[in-house]
Amino acid sequence: MPEEMRDAFGxxxxxxxxxxxxxxxxxxxxxxxxxxxxxxxxxxxRFIQCGIAEQNMFGIAAGLAIQGFIxxxxxxxxxxxxxxLDQISISIAYPRLNVKIPGSYVGVPTSxxxxxxNAFSDLANMRALPYMRVAxxxxxxxxxxxxxxxxxxxxxxxxxxxxxxxPHLFDAEYEFEWGKGQxxxxxxxxxxxxxxxxxxxxxxxxxxxxxxxxxxxxLHCGSVKPIDAELIAASAQKTRAxxxxxxxxxxxxxxxxxAELVSERAPSVLRRIGVQDCFIETGGISELLAHLQMxxxxxxxxxxxxxxxxxxx
Numbered sequence: 001m002p003e004e005m006r007d008a009f010g011x012x013x014x015x016x017x018x019x020x021x022x023x024x025x026x027x028x029x030x031x032x033x034x035x036x037x038x039x040x041x042x043x044x045x046r047f048i049q050c051g052i053a054e055q056n057m058f059g060i061a062a063g064l065a066i067q068g069f070i071x072x073x074x075x076x077x078x079x080x081x082x083x084x085l086d087q088i089s090i091s092i093a094y095p096r097l098n099v100k101i102p103g104s105y106v107g108v109p110t111s112x113x114x115x116x117x118n119a120f121s122d123l124a125n126m127r128a129l130p131y132m133r134v135a136x137x138x139x140x141x142x143x144x145x146x147x148x149x150x151x152x153x154x155x156x157x158x159x160x161x162x163x164x165x166x167p168h169l170f171d172a173e174y175e176f177e178w179g180k181g182q183x184x185x186x187x188x189x190x191x192x193x194x195x196x197x198x199x200x201x202x203x204x205x206x207x208x209x210x211x212x213x214x215x216x217x218x219l220h221c222g223s224v225k226p227i228d229a230e231l232i233a234a235s236a237q238k239t240r241a242x243x244x245x246x247x248x249x250x251x252x253x254x255x256x257x258x259a260e261l262v263s264e265r266a267p268s269v270l271r272r273i274g275v276q277d278c279f280i281e282t283g284g285i286s287e288l289l290a291h292l293q294m295x296x297x298x299x300x301x302x303x304x305x306x307x308x309x310x311x312x313x
Contacts, residue, residue: 002165006104008140009161010035012147013072014042020070020151026061028054028075034104034161036074054084058099062091065098070151076110077103077160081122092156093129100150101126101158106136107197107247108288109164111280120275124252126158127225133178134225135159136196136246136254139169142222145176153178162197162247164285169199169220181228183235187217190241190303191268193232195221195254198245198273204296205245209303216303227257229265236266241306243271245299250274269310271302 026048031037040047050057061071092099106119126134137143150157194202199220206216244255255272262268
């Protein structure tokens, strides 16, 4: 049984810490929530507690990167992508510093924490920053692979950590590549493109559609920026109907990235599943997925609509 993604994050930090002695973790008084506490217990002299001062923490991370360290300044995604966005933009992205930014507690599964702690615009904010690579892993194995790729890749990187237990998409030997997506299911009628936790829901939606003999092709884009333009364009050219699904706002994130791509390279009917132009309310995960129309059946409904619409396209 998979563990919560935040636990996989903390344990992978420890593994990488053993391999890379210049890897440091900075914390904004959230180590027991984000699970950077695992790193703190093994490497106490390489763990820097910055307190509830996120802006200062990212400034410290920038200075450490200049000195040759690989800092992981860790906080909730909502604070990184909004409260400290100026520091990340000017002090880290602009000089292309080697800082790895884990954004914890993203999207719908953070609903119990309330609107102030819920990150749904982080994909849009980080994707818009020049030189920033952005990833939304689909399972724990991909998260670990993203973190390893981040350490091995010079420059600023942002990756998302969902407080949720996700079923496995990949095996333990999976290797992540920036700008590369995966075709998880072949199809001919509609393309379902997921990222993060939503890819598994796309696979469930494909099963629903198959009962009506609608054959969905399912793509996973753990690398949101850069995105796999070749994979997406080829699938869109084949099906001419595309549905994107993300645990984030449809404005500026995966849906926008795919819209930009297909409008230029493979004009298609497009429908976007995710958080609409609204704040996420407090509630249970399943209730909110239903309220926001982000369930597998909602993805399937959007797919049927796209298939019907392409007949007049």
